[in-house]
Amino acid sequence: MDSRLPDFHRLPYQPDAQLHLFACFSHQPWAMLLHSGFADHQHNRFDIMVADPLATLTTQDDETLITRAEGTERSTQDPFLLVRQAMTRAGITAHTHPDMPFQGGAFGLFGYDLGLRIEKLPSQAKQDIHLPDMAVGIYDWALIADHQQQTLTLVTYDNHEARLAWLSAPPNVTSLGDFQLTTPWQSNMTREEYGIRFQHIQAYLRAGDCYQVNLAQRFSAGYRADEWQAFLSLSDANRAPFSAFSRLPEHCIISVSPERFLQLQNQRIETRPIKGTLPIHRKMRAGSRRLLPRRKIGQRI
DSSP: OOOOEEEEEEOOOTTTHHHHHHHHTTTSSOOOEEEEETTTTTOOEEEEOOOOOOEEEEEEEEEEEEEEEEEEEEOOSHHHHHOOOOOOHTOOOOOTTOOOOOSSSEEEEOOOOGGGTTSOOOOOSOSOOOOOOOEEEEEEEEEEEEEEOOOOEESEEEEEHHHHHTTTTTOOOOOOOOESSSSEEEEEEEEEHHHHHHHHHHHHHTSOOSOOOOOOOOOOOOOOOOHHHHHHHHHHHHHOOOOEEEEOOOEEEEEESSSSOOOETEEEOOOOOOOTOOOOOOTTSSSOOOOHHEEEEEETT
């Protein structure tokens, strides 16, 4: 399909417009929301909502399942190439726009294990969470709230009136009741096991084998009711500027992150991690940098 340019249609702005509208579609597979959490943060600017994709691509290990209205197919090709081909087939071409961070295209989940399709590394971790390595929808529309300019914009490659009518007639959803946990939180390691791992890392740091390790433990619990309610509660409590809600056919992913992993703008990639970093004092900006003593590094784990 030939490339098309998107149409931008302004709508009445309200700060919480995305939350109210997305609630009506949060049960639909492939409905996704990036939300800035009403955070008091320099990058609290955009909320982006999508749903109803033209196509979906789900990668697990070496195989990608591609689903379109006309059917499904499986491929072992490079998943990044498949995403690009799907966008070309949809005729979606985005152009750099400072006020429109997403203009249709690929939107979804890219897991860490997808990196194994780029470079071959030893695989030692047990795969005990059966999430896809990649779950991406190809969208020909998006609803974007800009909290700095106080605008709400419908971006679409087709008739915006048809999309507005679709948004105005959400599906009827039966309430699942209030969200609540049904079991206590359970860690995937005991306190003793955590202490042993901590001591190992201390030894690595003192030996100079590494300078930073994120020692994480996973907590799990049973629950019932609607995950969207959980997202609203977490977002209200955390005010995280990089929050996300992704509804997949068999999973629901909630993120309330205070940090942005990567940003690509004008062919420039920026990463802004928080773990293990210090604010740069004015007197240090001339080029001076200092590292924490090893004792301090170890304490930051």
